[in-house]
Amino acid sequence: MIRYIPYLLFLALWIYAFVDCLNTPEDEVKHLPKVGWVLIILFFATLGSIAWLLAGRPRRSAPAMGSTPAEWHRSYEPKATLAPDDDPEFLASLREANRRDESLLKDWEADLRRREEELRRREDGPESADGGK
DSSP: GGGGGHHHHHHHHHHHHHHHHHOOOOOOSSSOOHHHHHHHHHHHHHHHHHIIIEEEIIOOOOOTTOOHHHHHHHHHHHHOOGGGGGGGHHHHHHHHHHHHHHHHHHHHHHHHEEEEEEHHHHHHHHHHHHTTO
């Protein structure tokens, strides 16, 4: 069982590098086009994965050495995002979708009423034509 651990580690490294490369935006990839890195990682699993991690992967900017812990923390804070119920664009899109759905529902209801009327006329039509027999 222990003899399989190195193979599992190489496989984990290969999968991590491959997924990381695929998830990295094209404009952040260094030295080669993204497709080139993907091919290198696929064809040269161990060396390609290590090369990606050392040379192709974008570096995350680290805080300056003299910065305080508060500045360090601020530099790694995620960008402020709005909750969906606070985002005016999201709320406007919901309102628009709601209007479209209501319009569609009204059209369906009108079509249903029209079809029901046609069925009633068809059912009543032959009896009135035969004189009510």
